[in-house]
Amino acid sequence: MAQLVEVSDPDDPRLRDYRDLRDVQLRKDLEAExxxxxxEGEKVVRRAVESGxxxxxxxxxxxxxxxxxxxxERSEAPCFVLSEDxxxxxxxxxxxxxxxxxxxxxxxxxxxxxxxxxRSVLVLEDIVDHTNVGAILRSxxxxxxxxALLAPRCADPLYRRAIKVSMGAxxxxxxxxxxxxxxxxxxxxxxxxxxxxxxLADDAVPVEEAVAGLDKVALVLGSEGHGxxxxxxxxxxRRAVIPMHEGIDSLNVAAASAVxxxxxxxx
Numbered sequence: 001m002a003q004l005v006e007v008s009d010p011d012d013p014r015l016r017d018y019r020d021l022r023d024v025q026l027r028k029d030l031e032a033e034x035x036x037x038x039x040e041g042e043k044v045v046r047r048a049v050e051s052g053x054x055x056x057x058x059x060x061x062x063x064x065x066x067x068x069x070x071x072x073e074r075s076e077a078p079c080f081v082l083s084e085d086x087x088x089x090x091x092x093x094x095x096x097x098x099x100x101x102x103x104x105x106x107x108x109x110x111x112x113x114x115x116x117x118x119r120s121v122l123v124l125e126d127i128v129d130h131t132n133v134g135a136i137l138r139s140x141x142x143x144x145x146x147x148a149l150l151a152p153r154c155a156d157p158l159y160r161r162a163i164k165v166s167m168g169a170x171x172x173x174x175x176x177x178x179x180x181x182x183x184x185x186x187x188x189x190x191x192x193x194x195x196x197x198x199x200l201a202d203d204a205v206p207v208e209e210a211v212a213g214l215d216k217v218a219l220v221l222g223s224e225g226h227g228x229x230x231x232x233x234x235x236x237x238r239r240a241v242i243p244m245h246e247g248i249d250s251l252n253v254a255a256a257s258a259v260x261x262x263x264x265x266x267x
Contacts, residue, residue, distance in 0.1 A: 002058060002072040002079040004065075010089040015080060017102035018059050021091045021160060035105045037158035039168075042067045042098035047168030049075065049101070056102040061087060064098045105158060108176045111149065115191060118146035118174075119216050120264060123188070123195070125151045125181075125232055126223040127253060133157055134165030135254035136221065141169035143261040148175040149218075151184065185220065185235040193218040197236035198260055199228050200249060207260050210240035211267045219264055224253055 007015065017036060036056060039048040045068060049055060055077040060068070061084045072079055088094050115121065122140045127133055133155045137148055154177075155162060157170040178184045185195045196210045197220040204210075211217055220236055222228030227250075233239060242251065242259050250256065 002055075002075045002077055004072075005078050005080050007080045007082045007086070010086055012080075014057075014078075015059065015090050017056060018090050018100055019092075021093060036102050037105055037163070038160045039101045039103060040099075040160055040164050044163055044168045045099050045101045046071055047171050048103055048163075051168075051171035053103040053106065053171065056104060058099060058101045059087065059090075060099040068099055109174070111176060111178065111187075112191075114147045114149065114174045114176045115193075120145045121188075121193060121216075121218045122148040122257070122261070123151075123178075123184070123218050123220045124148065124154050125220065125228055126153045127221065128153065128155050129224055130155045130159045130162040131165050132224060132252070132254045134162035134170065136257040137162075137173050137175065138166040138169040139254070139258040139261050141166075141173040143258070144265045145173065145219075145261060148173055149184070149188075150175065150177050151181050152177060153181075182231065183235075185218070185232055185237075188218045189237055192216050194238060195220055195236045196238045196240050196264075197228055197233050198222070198241065198256060199233050199239050200241060201233055201239045204239040204241035206243055207240040207263050210238045211264045214267060217264055217267070219257075219260055221253055221257055221260075 039045045049071050055075050057077050058072065058079040060079065060081060062081055122136065122145055124133065124136065137157060140148055157175060163170055188195050193216045194214045195218045220228065220232060242256055244250065
């Protein structure tokens with residue numbers, strides 16, 4: 001069972017994992033250095049632990065203890081108990097989601113392991129906003145996709161904001177980083193996937209038409225600003241678009257992913 005440790009000093013060094021959560025660069029450096037990530041909220045903490053991630057520690061106010069009592073019962077990690085005001089001093093924001101947990105990262109699996117048995121895959125190129133990455137993985141998991149592959153420069157799915165927006169889908173949808181960028185799509189085609197790039201290219205066809213009748217599909221999504229690179233557009237097997245009205249040419253990438261995932265899942 002987790003040991004409950006009452007804390008009264010916001011500078012307590014044992015709370016280092018939770019300090020200054022608003023500073024993105026600081027968090028990136030700390031989490032990369034120590035191989036950790038943070039989960040926020042009762043449901044997300046539970047899903048992380050139930051997915052096999054080992055807890056380093058928990059942080060919560062007394063009123064949050066009962067909701068995660070069963071999780072704490074199964075863990076040997078310390079649980080730091082402190083007032084809500086003190087938690088806000090430590091983290092830099094109001095911790096209103098019930099709990100925080102610091103967990104150990106796992107080594108990312110190879111691409112072939114993630115793709116084993118998969119028929120519907122998301123492929124993300126240079127999507128740098130953590131909120132968008134979390135929302136895309138949530139849509140993929142909710143709509144029956146089997147896996148996700150991220151280009152090297154995509155935002156971290158295990159950053160706190162991405163985890164929160166995904167509602168823990170980052171723990172259940174298999175994902176990994178692509179080892180390279182240049183030939184990523186041809187390598188998927190060699191594995192039997194038809195790569196379908198969402199793009200505004202002149203030869204793009206409606207996504208329903210692009211995915212119709214396909215067995216194994218890799219749905220390819222590009223960055224928030226410029227969309228897919230020319231390299232990925234040119235190397236994709238097919239180019240698809242979500243038809244628009246009222247003079248609007250595109251959706252936010254997270255919204256577009258939800259629409260495209262839904263259509264692809266019904267192919």
